[in-house]
Amino acid sequence: MGNAIEALESKDASVRVRAALAIGTHPDPGYVGRLIERCAVEPDFYVRETLTWALIRHPADLTVPMLVEQVRSDRSQARSQALHTLSKIGDRRAWPAITPELLTSPDDEVARTAWRAAVVLVPEGEEPELLRILATQFGRGDRELQLSLSRALVALGETIIPALHARLTDPDLRIRQHAIATQRLLRDPDAGFELAVNEAKRVDALGPGK
Template sequence: MTMPKQDTTTMRVLQGLEGDSSARLQAVLAMGTTPDPRFVDKLIERCAVEPDFYVRDMLTWALTRHPASLTVPRLVEELRSERAQARSQALHTLSKIGDRRAWPAINRELLTDADDDVARSAWRAAVVLVPENERAELAAVLVTQLGRGARETRLSLSRAMIALGETIVPILRAATTDPDPDVRGHAIATERLLRDPDAGFEFAVEEAKRIVALGPAGREKRGQEKRGQEDRGREE
């Protein structure tokens, strides 16, 4: 019995996922170009183990091309995976789909995940999916992660907090007096970026280091400078 042409093509595309990185990239491109419900599970399974960044990025794109009613429930299931990459990639894909039905699954455990890649993906997904009336609660969780990790992780957190807008301001301000110098410095750098997004994270971090090193006097001096700049701006 001859297999229908459509099934033959589908099988060939799925087999491409087992080839080299170029073959995998072509296979995933085909899956996104011609969406098929039969592809969803295979795409999500591949997300958990795919070593190539470009293929992973294409996997996310291909999943966004399929109906959210099919992809979102399966991606939410992946958030409970023991494999960190599965959780991280599922969160990343959910942030790209932007379906708020996934929001209840973005819990504190994911937002404080021990794996930095997972935590960063959770922060990005959270600020995209959070309902307006839960932004303050999210901000309260994010602020507990200040001072965590290396530059990339801290920058991701700062960007996520800034995306929450005015909601983050009072919580962030309180963190600028935290006893932990890492938390305090990160909070000051984030506050600086919130006020002046064009300043750049590195500049904000260096300024924060100076303020932390100077202690309360440094914070007061910076406050006086800021008030002076505001007064000059009003005069102009």
């Protein structure tokens, strides 16, 4: 397996994928640290996904504390990839690592992965505070980032309705339309975000109740 660890440094992405697959197929606690280190610098999306899969194949008792530590890294990719992996593991012991600073991070990828992790890891009773923070992000970023927030909110179900209603009449056009689009997705998750946005614009132009 030592060869697989060395292969994670290969210049060939396909070699790195095969190495991560080999490590995940035969989990060894001694390699978790190297997998996490590689996640922080790996440039290829598909290799990163395979690294995450390999980490998930190891015991959560080992991976979660190390990933939580990585969430505090100075490197943006290290934080976002650790959050992504924690969301896949789904162990709520990681919840304290999901701080308001991460949920409102100026780095879009860090914020996006923090939103996804938060809605998976949030303990019962903590949803209102999570919603309060997530609601401050309405209207942020481009269409793709807004879709990420909407999907995270919709995953929380009808508990988001009060937070949505508070934004439906916001004076900021971007916030208002994003809230309306999210409301549409909550009602019909299969509708698609683009359709929801277009409907939001129509509703916003006509006024409430139209």
